[in-house]
Amino acid sequence: MMFAPADMQAILLSAKVGSVATLVALPLGFCAAWLLAFGRFRGKLLLELLFNLPLTLPPVVVGYLLLLLLGVQGPLGKLLEPLGIRIIFTWKAAVIASVVVGFPLLVRSIRLAMEGIDPQLVQAARSLGAGPLDVILTVVLPLSRRGLMAGSSLFFARSLGEFGATIIIAGNIPGVTQTLPLAIYDYASSPRGEGTALLLCIVSVVLALVVLLLHETILQRKRGT
Amino acid sequence: MPVISRIVLIGLFILSSARSSMATEISLSVAASLRESVTELSDLFQKRTPGVTFKKNFGASGALARQIEAGAPADLFFAANNEWVDYLIKKKLADEKSAGVFAYNQLVVAGKPGLKISSMQDLLKLNRIAIGSPKSVPAGEYAMTAFQKSGIDKQLEKKLIMARDVRECLLYADRGEVDAAFVYKTDALLFSKQTRILYIVPEQLHERVTYPMVLTVAGSKKAEAVAFIRFLASPEAKAVLTRHGFEVR
Secondary structure (H helix, E strand, O other): OOOOHHHHHHHHHHHHHHHHHHHHHHHHHHHHHHHHHHOOOOOHHHHHHHHHHHHHOOHHHHHHHHHHHHOOOOHHHHHHHHHOOOOOOOHHHHHHHHHHHHHHHHHHHHHHHHHOOOHHHHHHHHHOOOOHHHHHHHHHHHHOHHHHHHHHHHHHHHHHOOOHHHHHHOOOOOOOOOOHHHHHHHHHOOOOOHHHHHHHHHHHHHHHHHHHHHHHHHHHHHHHO | OOHHHHHHHHHHHHHHHHHHHHOEEEEEEEEHHHHHHHHHHHHHHHHHOOOEEEEEEEEOHHHHHHHHHOOOOOOEEEOOOHHHHHHHHHOOOEOHHHOEEEEEEOEEEEEOOOOOOOOHHHHHHOOOEEEEOOOOOHHHHHHHHHHHHHOOHHHHHHHEEEEOOHHHHHHHHHOOOOOEEEEEHHHHHHHOOOOEEEEEOOHHHOOOEEEEEEEEOOHHHOHHHHHHHHHOOOHHHHHHHHHOOOEOO
């Protein structure tokens, strides 16, 4: 059995959404992790809860809230509409769903790496005259490299699997917003789609395994050093 | 074995035997769009038939059929199209002789109250139209057939927003994310707040929207399940369906 063009598009779109989402989330995740690892401020616990919320919320809830926020009547959607930016029902919506849902995983990995940094190194840099930004760029960033890589791979894997939030704010439009999990759902709910559904499941499993293997390899190397 | 788990086991045993001696349970697998009507009908039947209880499982027809195929307990299957009933009959999991029509529905276009749609061609004026994914949602399949028969499928292609199910289509229409949505009349009546039925899609443009029902092989051996499916064909049951917006003949 061969893939239909729409199935191939679904696989490619999943890769595109995952990559773009990772690139978008990485700088944000780095800042969030830095705040949580080194910041001392009021409301830190609240921020921490907020960042972790998507991990425990059902993705359907995340999708519905994003629809309320980004839709034409939503507060953010209303701001974007005059600028000609429309997010709902485009591949960008799938990216946003992935970013929100995978964010806690990314932050967690980076934060763990940051908390493993010897505080004396940071103090030494400060005492040698490095400014806060300088410390972040020359000490914290390089030393949390592994956390960034591990977090990114986990985040990428999560976004390959994103379904619940995506189907609500992006729809299930073949060739436009239909990612791999959405295509599988479509085939699995059709009486004639069983074969293709299984085939796409295999693709999905292989992709996930490769990414998770990468993730484990990064973690192993970290333990080795 | 620890005392706790022994007590739990004995408790479970008592519970299960008590249930089976007191009541017969009829398991229903019901297409999501029939939730309200089937619930009302089964409550009605339960009230006048002592000793019968219902266990209802709601979902997409396809998911329900696959559950039954995998051995999930089900005596009666209500589907949103014939395909899934035929699928179970072909797999020898449903009793072909018991298959019948539960109700009919109408495909409608729902949207903003101000919009005027008086023909399929009028749809071309709209920017975004929500339909269920044609592959997995029967309402979406009917809509696609109607587009093709009206010769507007190519022009509409870029305007179609495909949703997971009919209720999601309605959500999009209610929030103003789409101009119009292809949904069933009963869903539009029950669930939309901001939208109105703008147009009833002529029935010659698609197969009639039919909800079949069938006893599973297990259900056909249960007298109570057989009695229930007979009750569903009674004038009284049909009156309930009509009140919910369904057609019965």
